Amino acid sequence: MKNKYLMIYQQLVDLIKTGELKANTLLPSEHELKDQYDTSRETIRKALTLLSQNGYIQKVKGKGSIIIDVNKFDFPVSGLVSFKELAEKMGNTPKTVVHELTLEKPSDFIKQQLKLNNKDQVWKVVRTREMAGEKIILDKDYLVKKYVPELTEEICEDSIYNYLENELDLSISFAKKEIIVVEPTEEDRELLDLDGFHNVVVIKNYVHLEDASLFQYTESRHRPDKFRFVDFARRSHL
Template sequence: MTNSIYKKLIAELKKIIETNLQPNQKLPSERKLVQIYQVSRNTVRLALNELEQKGYIYRIHGKGTFVSSIFLNQTNLGTMYSFSDEMNLEGRTPTTKNLSLRLLIPDKNISLQLNLSEGEKVYELIRLRLANDEPLIYSKTYLPQKFFPELKIEELNKDTLYGVMEKIYKQSSVLALEDIQAVNLSAEESKILHVKNNAASLKINRRLINENNIPIEFTKALARGDKFVYRSKQYK
C-alpha cells in the first residue's frame, strides 16, 4: 500500500461523508468498499480506522460502520504523536520554526519530570509549529544534556526533532505520557499563535520514555483551541 492510495481513499470517504451522507447513516461494508475503490482490504481498514479516530464515523460490533452524529473538522490531539505526519495526512504542509535553543539548569518541576539530579542541565528548545503557514502549536521542549550532548539548533533546522534524537543521539521513545487541560492564552502567547488575546487553548504536558524506562523529553505545548480537539471513545 502506498501512502498516496491511503490518503486518496481517506479524502474520498471524507468527501462522501460530508456531502452525501446523514448522521447515523450506515456506510458500505469493508468488502463493498474494496470493490468500489479497487484497493486492498488492509487499505480500507486503515482508512476507516483513521476516520474513526478523527470522529467522522463510529462502529458497532456486528452491525457495521456509521456516520457520526457530530464530527468536528479539527485535528484530534489524542491521536497526534507526530505533527508533521498528521498534517501531511490531512493534506496540509507542515513547517517548524525553531525559535531558540539554550542550555540551562531547569526548575524543580522539570527536573522531577525528567528524573534529574540537582544541578543537571537541560536544553530548552522553543518551537512554533505551522500548517500551510498558519501557526498552530507553540511549545517548549526540555532535553537532558547527558543524553543530547552538544545539541545544536543547526541539527534541528535540518531534520525533525525525533529524527535528530534517533539518528544522531540514538535515543528513541517507546512510551508517551500526556496531560491535557483547557487554558486561556496570555497576551504574548496569543500574539505568537495569531489569535485574540485570552483565546482558548489546549495545554499539553508530554513526557517521553525510552526503552530503558528513562524520561528523555519533557514538552509543554499550547495548541490552538479553534484548531484542535481531544476526542475519546468509550464502550459500555
C-alpha cells in the same frame, strides 16, 4: 520487519486500506488465515489483535472479525505523532520557527517534572508552528542532556522526534499525555496569532525511553480553534 505477525498485520492493513478486503465484511477465519500464511493460529491472533487495537477490525466471538470502515479515520488514531507527520497527513505545508535553543540549568518546575539531579542540564527548545500563514502552535520542549548530547537549529526545524529515533537511536517507549485548557500567558500572546481567543489548549507530554526513564517533557500550546484530538478506547482481549 522480520516478525511474522507484524508482516501479516501490515499485509492485512494494506488489503483493508486499498479496499481489497471490504468494510463491513468478515475477515477469513483464524483457521483459514493460519493455513494461508502457513503459520500457527497464535501468530495469526497476534496480527489480528493489532488490527483490532488499531481500529481496523472488530472481533466478534462465534462470528468472525468484522472489517471496519477505515476511511472514516481522518486523523491519526492515537500514539506518538509528531507535528511534521501530522501536518503532512493533513496536506498542509508546515512551517517551524525556532525561537530559542539553549542548554541550561533547569527551573525547579522542569527539574520536578523530569525528576532531575542538581547537576543535570537540559535543552530548552521553543518553537512556533505555522499552518496556512498563521502561528497556531507553540511548542516548548525540554530534553535531558545526558540522553541528547547535541541539538542544532536544523534538527529543531525539521523534527526532533525523527532525530531521536533515527539518528540517536533512542527508542521512545511510552508517553503520558495530559490535556488542559488555560488562559494564555504573555509568551503565548507574543508568539502565537491568538486572534482574540481567550484560551489556549495545553498538551503536556511526558516521554519515556525503553528502560522506563523519563527523558523529555513537552508542552504543546494550541490555539483552541485549531485543536483537535482523537482517541480510540477499546475493551481489550488478548
